[in-house]
Amino acid sequence: MRLLDWIVLLGxxxxxVSYGVWKTRGSKDIEGYLKGDNSMKWWxxxxxxxxxxxxxxxxxxxxxxxxxxxxxxxxxxxxxxIAMVIISIxxxxxxxxxxxxxxxxxxxxxxxxxxxxxxxxxxxxxRGLAAGITIYAPAIILSTILGWNLTVTNLxxxxxxxxxxxxxxxxxxxxxxxxxxxxxxxGMLVAGFMVxxxxxxxxxxxxAVAVAGKMGKMNVVDFSFDWNDRYNFWSGxxxxxxxxxxxxxxxxxxxxxxxxxxxxGESRLGLLFNGLLKxxxxxxxxxxxxxxxxxxxxxxxxLFFNEAAKDKVYATEFAxxxxxxxxxxxxxxxxxxxAVHGLVAALRxxxxxxxxxxxxxxxGITDASKAVRTEVKxxxxxxxxxxxxxxTDYVFISFVMKYxxxxxxxxxxxxxxxxxxxxxxxxxxALASTTVVDIYKRSVKKDKDNFxxxxxxxxFTAAWGTLAxxxxxxxxxxxxxxxxxxxxxxxxxxxxxxxxxxxxxxKFIKGHxxxxxxxxxxxxxxxxxxYTDIAFLWFNVIGCVAVVVFGAILQFFIGQKDDRLYA
Amino acid sequence: xxxxxxxxxxxxxxxxxxxxxxxxxxxxxxxxAFLITLFYIITRIYS
Numbered sequence: 068m069r070l071l072d073w074i075v076l077l078g079x080x081x082x083x084v085s086y087g088v089w090k091t092r093g094s095k096d097i098e099g100y101l102k103g104d105n106s107m108k109w110w111x112x113x114x115x116x117x118x119x120x121x122x123x124x125x126x127x128x129x130x131x132x133x134x135x136x137x138x139x140x141x142x143x144x145x146x147x148x149i150a151m152v153i154i155s156i157x158x159x160x161x162x163x164x165x166x167x168x169x170x171x172x173x174x175x176x177x178x179x180x181x182x183x184x185x186x187x188x189x190x191x192x193x194r195g196l197a198a199g200i201t202i203y204a205p206a207i208i209l210s211t212i213l214g215w216n217l218t219v220t221n222l223x224x225x226x227x228x229x230x231x232x233x234x235x236x237x238x239x240x241x242x243x244x245x246x247x248x249x250x251x252x253x254g255m256l257v258a259g260f261m262v263x264x265x266x267x268x269x270x271x272x273x274x275a276v277a278v279a280g281k282m283g284k285m286n287v288v289d290f291s292f293d294w295n296d297r298y299n300f301w302s303g304x305x306x307x308x309x310x311x312x313x314x315x316x317x318x319x320x321x322x323x324x325x326x327x328x329x330x331x332g333e334s335r336l337g338l339l340f341n342g343l344l345k346x347x348x349x350x351x352x353x354x355x356x357x358x359x360x361x362x363x364x365x366x367x368x369x370l371f372f373n374e375a376a377k378d379k380v381y382a383t384e385f386a387x388x389x390x391x392x393x394x395x396x397x398x399x400x401x402x403x404x405x406a407v408h409g410l411v412a413a414l415r416x417x418x419x420x421x422x423x424x425x426x427x428x429x430x431g432i433t434d435a436s437k438a439v440r441t442e443v444k445x446x447x448x449x450x451x452x453x454x455x456x457x458x459t460d461y462v463f464i465s466f467v468m469k470y471x472x473x474x475x476x477x478x479x480x481x482x483x484x485x486x487x488x489x490x491x492x493x494x495x496x497a498l499a500s501t502t503v504v505d506i507y508k509r510s511v512k513k514d515k516d517n518f519x520x521x522x523x524x525x526x527f528t529a530a531w532g533t534l535a536x537x538x539x540x541x542x543x544x545x546x547x548x549x550x551x552x553x554x555x556x557x558x559x560x561x562x563x564x565x566x567x568x569x570x571x572x573x574k575f576i577k578g579h580x581x582x583x584x585x586x587x588x589x590x591x592x593x594x595x596x597x598y599t600d601i602a603f604l605w606f607n608v609i610g611c612v613a614v615v616v617f618g619a620i621l622q623f624f625i626g627q628k629d630d631r632l633y634a
Numbered sequence: 635x636x637x638x639x640x641x642x643x644x645x646x647x648x649x650x651x652x653x654x655x656x657x658x659x660x661x662x663x664x665x666x667a668f669l670i671t672l673f674y675i676i677t678r679i680y681s
Contacts, residue, residue: 141673148666152659280680287673300670335658336649342662346669 068213068476075477079250080484084231087243091235097520100236101168101500103327111241112337115324115493116315117345118244121251123205123487125352131372131459133356134363137284139298141353143604144346146308151342154316155335157571162322163331168504170322170567177570178578180509185585186566187505190319191498193559198494198531199538200555204460205487206539209480211375212464218540224484225536228491233528237327237500240492247485252348254482258463259355261471266358267365270411275361277414278407281426282364282433284357287350297602306604309611310557313564315341320490320497359466364407370396371443372461376454385450392446395439403432491535499527557603558596561610562588568611569618580621581614588613 068076098104107115132140167173171190175183206220231239266275279285289299315321315338328334370393371377380389406428413425444456467479503524512519562585569576569584576584592610595601601609649658 138673145666145670148662152662155655155659276680285676285680287677288670289677332649335655339658339662343665346666350669350673 068480069473071473072477072480075474076480076484079478079481080227080488083243083246083250083485083488084227086246087231087239088234090242091231091239095521096517097168097503097524099238100521100524101323101496101504103236103238103241105327106238106329107241107327107333107337108329109333109336109340111245112325112328112334113340113344114248115241115244116321116337116341117348118248118251118486118489119320119324119493120314120341120345120490121248121348121486122201122490123483124201126251126255126483126486127205127208127464128460129349129352130356130359130463131461133284133353134360134462135459136298137286138350138353138357139286139289141287141346141349142289142298142300142303143307144311144349145300145303146305147311147345148342149304149308150311150315151338153312155338158316158567159325159331159334159338161571162326163334168326169319169501170317171319171501171505174566174570175509178566178581182566182578182582182585183505184510185582186317186563187501189559189563189585189589190317190501191506193555194318194320194494194498195531195534196538196555198491198498198535199542201487201490201494202535203539203542205483208460208464209483211373212461212468214375221536221539224487224491225532225539227484228488228495229529229532232492232495232532233525236524236528237323237496240489240496241324241327243492244489247489250478250485251482251489254478255352255355257475258467258471258479259351259358261475262355262358262362262466265362265366265470269408270365274411274414275358278364278410279357279361281410281414281422282360282429284360297604302602302604306602306607309564309607310560310604313560313567313607313611314556317563317567318497318560319501320493323497323500324493356463359463362466365404367397367400369465371440371447372458372465373455374465376447376451376456376458377443379454380447380450383450385446388446389443389450392439392443396436399432399436399439403429403436406432491532495528495531495535498531499524502527502531554596554603557606558592559589559610561592561607562614564607565611565614565618569615573615573618575626576615576618576622577625580625581618583621584614584617587617 129140162170162173165173165176169187171183171187174186202221202224206217206224209215210217210220231243235242263272263275266272270278276285290301291299292301293299325334325337328337369377377389380386406425410422410425410429413421416422447454448456464479464483467476471479503520507523507527508515508520512523515523565588566581566585569581588610591613592606595606595609596603649655652658652661
């Protein structure tokens with residue numbers, strides 16, 4: 068990294084943290100600390116909601132996912148706008164009416180204490196793990212690419228977040244997220260502009276999109292139905308709807324964002340703002356990944372994007388094999404470059420047979436390149452068994468480091484740090500408020516004064532932050548980071564959503580039945596995760612439906628038993 | 635009395651640009667339908 072990059076990176080992060088601390092200094096009570104004195108306007112809420120969801124993983128993994136798999140990941144978000152409307156109509160008015168601090172508080176008034184505590188605990192486990200991954204995911208990639216120490220990188224992200232989140236609570240989280248969103252979107256748009264600018268002069272933007280299409284990357288919507296396919300229209304619409312309902316309606320890290328709104332209307336607008344802009348935002352990030360893919364059709368990509376992992380092989384007896392694969396990779400790239408230029412020329416002629424011939428030639432070389440990459444992965448696994456053989460998370464950052472000019476590299480690193488910090492801050496804030504409001508204040512220390520709970524909130528924020536850093540430091544690399552977070556979410560979200568769905572809409576089911584139903588549903592979801600091939604998005608549906616169905620059956624028997632008891 | 639006090643006055647929370655919240659919800663759902671259609675067209679054109 069050059070000096071200008073360091074200035075941009077540290078200047079951006081330093082400004083955001085200092086501004087957050089200064090702007091929200093002096094929170095004097097728990098109302099201000101956990102709900103931001105209900106003073107937030109809709110644009111602050113909307114940006115805060117988007118920044119909470121957009122973690123560093125979003126900016127590192129998503130372009131890599133598009134590079135490998137095309138645009139179809141955007142379908143994952145199709146259920147989100149519908150969820151925003153449903154939550155705006157049903158959930159927000161109830162939460163405001165009851166003046167709750169957390170979503171789980173509502174469950175005690177509807178069911179009982181044990182159901183509230185169960186939902187709060189499921190959230191704490193799930194979000195506690197996710198907070199560690201939110202720090203770890205960018206830290207491992209940045210430390211690999213930049214040669215930074217992993218523990219130092221974890222500590223840098225974690226400590227910066229702890230400083231302003233402990234100091235200013237919810238308000239600090241939302242205030243800083245506005246700046247972080249500006250940095251994130253500004254940085255990504257600049258990166259997108261640069262990658263298109265770096266295409267050869269003879270290749271226009273239209274040519275680039277057409278080439279991407281012919282190479283199967285513009286597969287935005289797929290209406291075919293397959294239970295085991297992670298991303299198609301149907302799984303995105305239904306699984307994505309359930310996941311979004313659960314995430315935005317019952318996950319405290321999001322609920323806290325709109326509970327701090329000035330009114331029901333401000334909170335609703337904040338959510339609807341997200342419903343309007345989330346899909347275009349994801350589309351843009353994926354499209355940047357596709358443009359990076361096109362860029363690498365004209366510029367030789369690394370044989371393996373995690374070059375540090377590849378370099379380790381050169382220190383082993385397998386070095387000659389790797390050298391041979393590098394040579395093959397270069398030869399294939401030279402052939403491919405010619406073929407891709409041929410495809411561009413064919414596309415301009417509109418001659419279907421010429422296009423088909425050029426496409427077949429490019430496809431043939433692409434398949435050969437893929438085979439070489441598969442061999443490289445096998446070789447890395449053989450030479451260094453502990454190494455990660457999936458390199459999609461390194462695609463975008465590798466491009467940034469190699470091709471962007473001084474200053475912009477610092478800006479793009481600030482994007483990744485900002486994203487990591489914004490999600491982690493919301494998570495720590497939510498973990499602390501749930502621990503204090505639903506567990507500590509409700510079941511441990513019931514009769515303390517306001518100042519005591521404010522101090523406890525600060526301490527729990529710092530404690531969860533420390534735990535997240537420790538978890539991040541010792542976490543081993545998971546298969547694909549963005550999917551790992553979504554899988555963990557899906558394992559717990561369905562059950563939590565089921566509890567809330569029953570609470571809101573199935574009035575005849577009472578606390579005892581829903582509590583047992585939730586435990587059974589969680590067991591079913593865990594069984595599906597460990598013993599079946601069902602795509603993880605469906606866990607949200609399965610967990611949710613299981614709670615409702617088991618709850619109804621149990622209520623039928625418990626109700627009969629109660630009738631006999633009270634007859 | 636307590637119930638009335640604790641209930642937010644939703645009538646005062648009119649959405650901007652539209653007369654009712656229902657219109658806002660339709661805007662979000664309409665935008666979704668538009669995006670899906672647009673994405674479908676993009677998929678077809680570039681496949």
